[in-house]
Amino acid sequence: MAWLKASLCVTSRWNLNNLETIMDVEPVRVRFAPSPTGRMHLGSARTALYPYLLARRTGGTFILRIEDTDQKRFVPGAEKELVEGLRWLGLNYDEGADIGGPYGPYRQSERREIYHQHAWELVEKGHAFPCFCTSDRLEKIRQEQLKRKENPRYDGTCRKLDPDETRHRAAAGEKYVVRFKMAKEGYTTALDLLRGAITTENQALDDSVLLKSDGLPTYHLAAMVDDHLMKITHVIRGSEWLSTFPLHVNIIRAFGWQEPVWVHLSVFLKPTGKGKMSKREVAEAIKDGHSIFITDLRDLGYIPEGVLNWIVLMGWGVSEEDVMTLDEMIARFDINNLTPSPAAINFAKLDHFNGTHIRALRSEDLAARIKPYFLQAGYRVEDVKLLKIVPLIRERLVTLDDCLPFAAWFFKETVEPNPAELVAKNLTASQSADIARKTYEILSALPEITPELAEPPMRALVEQLGLSANQVFGILRVAVTGQSVSPPLFESMEIVGKKKVLERVKRAIEMLEKM
């Protein structure tokens, strides 16, 4: 076990000031191995992110392997969504189901022969046995055991069968599964990087099925075989595998293989911290503009930088600066600093990180990212104009689609102010109309409308009328933008242009006069 302990000290504790001087010892080979049985959610994204970071940190290899050995639960579009999600997040893999690699195939359904061979290797070695028990019989004894308040487990019937007899029955075409022959006595100790040694009594372990009667392997066999064949050095997976961890270690030892470093990640809990999110709660989150699904998050206007920063910190703590790009995460990541405790999802924090990363985007970048939202809403978008708008709305966006309420009006020929909103606070409609007329005079006298030219005379007007800037500018804002909340007024008017601004003020005057 000494070698394992030594290999656990992969990195030293990082220090902000000498990041560059710290080098990890060995390039790792790590994998993200989802099963295409559902949608890609936050948990999957994080179980992909950590190995990705470790791979990039150590100059290693990140692999995507598809674990599709359950034909019953297979969901057609799932693999596509997985790949799409990873690409969107920027977690590019070096070897994988759709791109190949030296250890392929990377889709388990295409490796059937390999598992069959390995299952029988274990049988020949005396570590596994073919089992001919029917599901009906198994179910019956399970019920009986439950009735007797015993733990349901395989009763060992076929374990006692003569090896030659079983070989012949199997060869003759009789349906069978291959079960692992678990030691009946002693203990199994397995080492998890985050939790230390985990010891289990062997008698608590079952003779688990390795190869199903349809010829496909269970996870237990397939994952162990593939991790070995694909030379995986660190297995980073969800804590749902903790209970079968001893089994897996036993399988690897039965083959006589070297163990990888094991890291079992915690689960994500619902926002209250009590339990996992239910179907209903997932649906409610979506109504609220949030989601646990990666492609939903994308469609909701979240950016990969924000999502990544959010999930990377659910299970990994940094003491000070916590806003990071993917590259910064790579530079700072230390697998030894992951936390083993479950984390509650906090969407408010996602909003915070998303807004923060949006603000950090270069104007051209942000413009390119929000342009589709305007297009989709049916607006004609001129890039030059869009680029001028971006600095005005940048710090107001929490999600990309917030660009619509703030800036869609820029692309409209005319705006439709709500007459009631045109009336300034604590003033009458006719008083407001009067202010609007004075505003019109000031603005029309200007050669063009820029903040430098327009703001001083407008401030003077506010002063002269003895009103608040809020009252005077408010009328103008609603008149020009058609809404009471907008980007900064004078900068906005500059983009709209003098001609349109005057048209709109004129229209507002008319509306106010009619009230």
Added chain:
RNA sequence: GCCCCCAUCGUCUAGUGGACCAGGACGCAGCCCUUUCAAGGCUAAAACCGGAGUUCGAAUCUCCGUGGGGGCACCA
């Protein structure tokens, strides 16, 4: 029921026996800035699950409770 894992502000976390009357972040509250909405700045409130041990000294180590999570399939 049995097995395994986890436990620091409401939430994510820092903390690896003395540097901790516990640090950062989100959120919340107040103030400043301010043409709306934001952003930004400042300030505040807010935690070591409980009980026994070990030790000169415990958030940190051990045990027992309690709470939470995961598993007990020819699912992953």
